Amino acid sequence: MIERPQSLTAVVLQELERQILSGNLGPGEPVNEKAFAERNSVSRGPIREACRKLEQAGLVTIIPNRGVFVRKLQAKDAIEICDIRAVLSGYAGRILAETVTRGQMADLTEMVERMEKEARLRNVEAFYAINSEFHQAIFDFADNQRLREMYAAINKELYLFRWRAMLVSPDLEKSNREHQEILKALAERDAACTAMMMERHAISVKNRIVASGLGG
Amino acid sequence: MIERPQSLTAVVLQELERQILSGNLGPGEPVNEKAFAERNSVSRGPIREACRKLEQAGLVTIIPNRGVFVRKLQAKDAIEICDIRAVLSGYAGRILAETVTRGQMADLTEMVERMEKEARLRNVEAFYAINSEFHQAIFDFADNQRLREMYAAINKELYLFRWRAMLVSPDLEKSNREHQEILKALAERDAACTAMMMERHAISVKNRIVASGLGG
DNA sequence: ATCCTGTATATTGTTGACAATCATTCGATT
DNA sequence: AATCGAATGATTGTCAACAATATACAGGAT
Numbered sequence: 122m123i124e125r126p127q128s129l130t131a132v133v134l135q136e137l138e139r140q141i142l143s144g145n146l147g148p149g150e151p152v153n154e155k156a157f158a159e160r161n162s163v164s165r166g167p168i169r170e171a172c173r174k175l176e177q178a179g180l181v182t183i184i185p186n187r188g189v190f191v192r193k194l195q196a197k198d199a200i201e202i203c204d205i206r207a208v209l210s211g212y213a214g215r216i217l218a219e220t221v222t223r224g225q226m227a228d229l230t231e232m233v234e235r236m237e238k239e240a241r242l243r244n245v246e247a248f249y250a251i252n253s254e255f256h257q258a259i260f261d262f263a264d265n266q267r268l269r270e271m272y273a274a275i276n277k278e279l280y281l282f283r284w285r286a287m288l289v290s291p292d293l294e295k296s297n298r299e300h301q302e303i304l305k306a307l308a309e310r311d312a313a314c315t316a317m318m319m320e321r322h323a324i325s326v327k328n329r330i331v332a333s334g335l336g337g
Numbered sequence: 338m339i340e341r342p343q344s345l346t347a348v349v350l351q352e353l354e355r356q357i358l359s360g361n362l363g364p365g366e367p368v369n370e371k372a373f374a375e376r377n378s379v380s381r382g383p384i385r386e387a388c389r390k391l392e393q394a395g396l397v398t399i400i401p402n403r404g405v406f407v408r409k410l411q412a413k414d415a416i417e418i419c420d421i422r423a424v425l426s427g428y429a430g431r432i433l434a435e436t437v438t439r440g441q442m443a444d445l446t447e448m449v450e451r452m453e454k455e456a457r458l459r460n461v462e463a464f465y466a467i468n469s470e471f472h473q474a475i476f477d478f479a480d481n482q483r484l485r486e487m488y489a490a491i492n493k494e495l496y497l498f499r500w501r502a503m504l505v506s507p508d509l510e511k512s513n514r515e516h517q518e519i520l521k522a523l524a525e526r527d528a529a530c531t532a533m534m535m536e537r538h539a540i541s542v543k544n545r546i547v548a549s550g551l552g553g
Numbered sequence: 554a555t556c557c558t559g560t561a562t563a564t565t566g567t568t569g570a571c572a573a574t575c576a577t578t579c580g581a582t583t
Numbered sequence: 584a585a586t587c588g589a590a591t592g593a594t595t596g597t598c599a600a601c602a603a604t605a606t607a608c609a610g611g612a613t
Contacts, residue, residue: 128401164598170389177393185344186565186604201483208428267417380568402574
């Protein structure tokens with residue numbers, strides 16, 4: 122396989138997204154085309170193209186003749202996104218319950234066990250990483266490309282808000298107990314139950330956001 | 338309110354989308370930047386920006402150094418999209434059942450009555466139009482901006498495939514009977530039932546696509 | 554002091570030109 | 584005749600300059 126140089130638009134897109142998701146560029150901050158272009162040694166063309174893609178993805182807002190700004194979400198936006206995320210999670214669980222294989226169950230079980238360990242050690246960072254992996258795996262196993270893409274896009278939007286800490290409960294044990302219940306429902310191939318569990322599990326994220334009273 | 342001229346990118350985006358959705362540009366067809374630019378009396382810059390947005394929206398595919406092509410969906414893609422559409426429909430119904438107002442019920446009821454009339458007249462075009470209106474209204478009433486946007490985006494993708502005829506059952510009476518059942522569930526504020534009805538109603542679209550055996 | 558207003562500056566919008574890559578055609582070789 | 588390869592034409596990728604719009608600032612009138 123020959124290594125093909127990707128387009129500058131793709132490079133810029135990646136870099137811009139990285140800066141936004143890392144918090145280097147905070148919500149509401151403007152993205153100056155000229156400055157960003159010079160810093161990355163490209164012209165404004167690729168920058169503009171990348172920004173148009175990011176706008177469609179919901180990570181930035183473009184105001185005509187004013188420029189592009191990192192999207193600033195109101196609490197209502199976050200709630201809406203969380204709700205949809207929960208519904209999609211429920212669907213992923215429902216599908217997976219009907220199609221899950223022995224190997225997939227083994228993978229998921231292993232992740233939950235690793236989380237169990239990290240929870241005991243109060244290792245929040247590690248727990249969070251495996252937690253993401255676990256949920257991602259459920260969507261991957263659900264065998265619906267589009268569903269996976271939507272989940273990825275939604276997560277990026279939520280990630281955007283530095284509410285990363287809120288995506289997982291502070292009560293690691295409780296969170297993992299829910300994971301175990303999901304595993305159980307999956308093992309029993311109980312689609313309705315898995316769906317409900319997944320949805321409730323995801324809804325708790327919304328509840329934490331609401332409880333925190335963040336107004337964006 | 339002063340009439341502000343919209344950017345060329347926005348104009349081109351609208352025109353390109355129109356041509357794609359109308360079928361003037363069919364799936365798989367290339368979009369030649371230079372030709373499209375000259376035909377619309379603009380330079381290639383705005384064209385490229387609009388195409389990047391359409392790519393993110395899923396209406397076109399861009400192959401590096403080759404160009405942009407109207408997206409060609411495989412049957413599997415269509416099925417995936419239909420499934421997600423059904424899930425979102427179910428969610429919209431669920432929410433609406435809990436929040437629906439008298440006025441909204443009146444609006445929906447009126448639409449169903451109009452469909453009833455058109456169904457008797459075998460006026461498929463008119464039925465289809467009201468049908469779209471009905472489903473759109475349910476999403477509008479659900480008061481979730483993001484949900485509405487997703488539904489609109491998904492519909493555009495499905496529209497893309499000239500399967501427009503399949504979006505509504507050939508059996509207009511049966512279709513409208515389902516609408517009436519949805520109304521009934523809404524009136525009873527039965528969230529679970531409304532959700533199930535909406536989802537099943539939407540799933541029938543997928544069934545027709547599968548039955549037709551279209552492979553894209 | 555505050556509020557206009559006109560000017561200067563900065564930023565985005567658009568364009569045409571040039572470079573890089575891909576598709577095609579024609580000719581040479583086997 | 585079929586195949587490979589080089590030259591040619593077409594198309595996309597990138598850039599820098601120009602135009603249009605918005606912002607910032609200074610000066611004057613009230």
